[in-house]
Amino acid sequence: MKRPAIKMYGPLCLIAGLVFLTGCDQIQNLLGLGSKKQEASQQQAPVVPAAPVTPVSPVVVAKSTPVAQEPLPGDALVRIGDWTLTQQEFNDRLDLLKQQLAGMKQSFKESDAKVRSYVLDQLVRQELLVREAQDSGAGDSQSIKDSVRDFRRTLMVQEVVSRLTRNVAATESDARAYYDAHKSDLTTPVTWNVSEIVAPDEATAKTILVQVLQGGDFAQLARSQSKASDAAVGGKIKPFVTGEAPFEAMQTAIANLGPGDVSGVFKGPQGYYIVKVDSKTGGVLKPFTDYKDQIIYFLTQQKQQEVMLKHLNELAEKYKPEYNKTLIDQVVGQPSQTGR
Numbered sequence: 001m002k003r004p005a006i007k008m009y010g011p012l013c014l015i016a017g018l019v020f021l022t023g024c025d026q027i028q029n030l031l032g033l034g035s036k037k038q039e040a041s042q043q044q045a046p047v048v049p050a051a052p053v054t055p056v057s058p059v060v061v062a063k064s065t066p067v068a069q070e071p072l073p074g075d076a077l078v079r080i081g082d083w084t085l086t087q088q089e090f091n092d093r094l095d096l097l098k099q100q101l102a103g104m105k106q107s108f109k110e111s112d113a114k115v116r117s118y119v120l121d122q123l124v125r126q127e128l129l130v131r132e133a134q135d136s137g138a139g140d141s142q143s144i145k146d147s148v149r150d151f152r153r154t155l156m157v158q159e160v161v162s163r164l165t166r167n168v169a170a171t172e173s174d175a176r177a178y179y180d181a182h183k184s185d186l187t188t189p190v191t192w193n194v195s196e197i198v199a200p201d202e203a204t205a206k207t208i209l210v211q212v213l214q215g216g217d218f219a220q221l222a223r224s225q226s227k228a229s230d231a232a233v234g235g236k237i238k239p240f241v242t243g244e245a246p247f248e249a250m251q252t253a254i255a256n257l258g259p260g261d262v263s264g265v266f267k268g269p270q271g272y273y274i275v276k277v278d279s280k281t282g283g284v285l286k287p288f289t290d291y292k293d294q295i296i297y298f299l300t301q302q303k304q305q306e307v308m309l310k311h312l313n314e315l316a317e318k319y320k321p322e323y324n325k326t327l328i329d330q331v332v333g334q335p336s337q338t339g340r
Contacts, residue, residue, distance in 0.1 A: 077120065080127050085120075094119060161308065168307050170299030178295050179288050184293060190242045190283040194254060195235035197221060197274045198228040205265040205272035212262055218276045228270060236278070251276060 054219035072079055075086045094110045097119065109115050133139040180184065195218060199205035208225055212218055219234030237246065253263040254277055263275040284296055 006169065026151040063172040078124055083127055085123060088121065093123060164307055164311055165304040168300070168304045170296045170303055172292065174299050175292050176288060178299060179291055183285055187285040188282045191281045192242070192254065193238055193239050193280070194237060195219065195222060195278055196230070196237055197226040197235055198227060198270050199225070199272045200227060202265060202272045205274060209265055209274050212274065218262070230256065243245045
């Protein structure tokens with residue numbers, strides 16, 4: 001009889017076992033994870049004598065069939081007591097390990113004979129240690145029981161969520177509708193680079209504006225006639241995006257101006273202002289194709305969340321959780337989102 005495999009822990013346990021039994025460098029080389037730079041440095045480095053290290057002996061599977069057991073099934077690679085590792089299970093473990101390493105941005109040469117042999121040895125060693133833990137009682141500790149219980153609950157929840165949401169997904173039409181409705185949000189913000197001249201009164205400001213409109217150099221006029229602290233640098237102020245001008249009247253004054261345009265005179269915090277738009281960048285809406293995949297992913301997550309919230313509300317009505325509100329207020333400090 002075969003013990004059910006915990007698929008999600010399999011690759012992690014195997015990786016941990018590989019590192020524990022062989023060391024990081026050895027397993028990186030064996031699985032093809034070592035970098036070319038490391039390989040080159042190892043080839044060029046001088047050989048330094050080191051203390052001999054006793055290698056881990058490969059697992060030897062007995063060729064003779066135990067008297068008390070039936071012959072090994074034809075699809076079984078190895079058997080230990082009531083545990084059997086079939087060819088399909090071995091290939092499944094290789095696939096899971098490959099997926100796990102892919103998430104770590106690593107390559108995995110599952111077709112390499114040395115790698116396959118090594119993985120087989122580690123799976124057998126893992127089972128040997130598991131059996132020892134069972135026989136010695138180490139597997140009966142409360143912490144392990146609690147971890148198994150919590151892991152089982154996690155798997156159950158993941159399975160329920162998967163069943164509820166597996167057919168819930170946004171379409172390209174959904175994404176297109178979202179794109180059309182949110183073009184202003186998807187447009188890159190405009191960054192303004194402007195210069196200012198600040199005069200003490202409106203009459204002075206209008207006189208300066210006439211000089212500007214007649215071809216006067218804005219920066220030079222700012223240096224000679226502006227009373228603002230930035231006069232020395234030609235009136236240039238710190239760049240800002242739309243909506244974040246130093247004050248609202250300035251944003252209004254430049255709203256419809258393009259690069260090189262000059263505003264009229266308007267009142268501000270320090271006096272009367274004239275503003276020139278030196279340049280403006282941004283304000284670009286990328287095509288739908290640039291956003292399509294991101295929007296579909298976002299809308300899919302949103303749809304699945306809505307399905308889950310609706311289902312959770314139905315479950316709350318069905319099972320009717322009972323809350324100790326007084327104690328919860330003391331422990332939590334604020335209302336939760338679970339319907340109490």
